[in-house]
Amino acid sequence: MTTVIRNLLARKQKLIEQLDLTIDVEQREKIEHQLEQINTALDFLDRPNRTSE
Incomplete structure (x- = not known):
């Protein structure tokens, strides 16, 4: 799941730069x-x- 989160964060950063x-x-x-x-x-x-914490 951390790979998914990393990919989402990377995509978010690219979109912010594009914005x-x-x-x-x-x-x-x-x-x-x-x-x-x-x-x-x-x-x-x-x-x-x-919830697991």
């Missing part, structure tokens, strides 16, 4: 939507770790 360089509003919205999906996935993957 900083993107001017087009429609493209920015697509990137922001992808970031929301990644954050949701990270939250979901983090939940079992919290």
